Amino acid sequence: xxxxxxxxxxxxxxALFLPGCASKPIVDTYNIDMVQYQKDLAECEDIARQVDxxxxxxxxxxxxxxxxxxxxxxxxxxxxxxxxxxxxGGAGGMLSADDEKAQVAKxxxxxxxxxxxx
Numbered sequence: 183x184x185x186x187x188x189x190x191x192x193x194x195x196x197a198l199f200l201p202g203c204a205s206k207p208i209v210d211t212y213n214i215d216m217v218q219y220q221k222d223l224a225e226c227e228d229i230a231r232q233v234d235x236x237x238x239x240x241x242x243x244x245x246x247x248x249x250x251x252x253x254x255x256x257x258x259x260x261x262x263x264x265x266x267x268x269x270x271g272g273a274g275g276m277l278s279a280d281d282e283k284a285q286v287a288k289x290x291x292x293x294x295x296x297x298x299x300x
Contacts, residue, residue: 207288210297219296226290230283 207226209219288298 205284205300207284207291207296207298208300209291210299214296222291222294222296223287226287226294229290230286233283233286235280235283 207223211219288300292298
């Protein structure tokens with residue numbers, strides 16, 4: 183298998199598992215109506231889905247490709263470095279977007295009166 187394809191597939195595989203890293207809200211449930219909490223949590227997660235993840239991922243991938251290409255020009259293999267940079271940047275963008283979604287959901291719960299602990 184061509185080296186650049188191996189790098190691309192390896193980084194892509196890692197990137198696919200990164201989105202699960204964003205933290206879920208941890209809420210103090212003392213004296214909380216759990217049925218209402220589940221409803222509020224679902225509504226807050228729906229609101230959080232409005233975060234523009236696609237734009238963040240594309241911008242991060244483009245930036246990563248540029249940095250990778252620049253480093254590849256120095257090291258001699260622009261294609262491999264650019265591909266690795268694009269995938270790495272895209273993965274970072276996914277993490278950033280997921281973190282933003284998690285923060286939106288937590289803020290939503292706070293505004294609804296919940297004590298969010300994380």
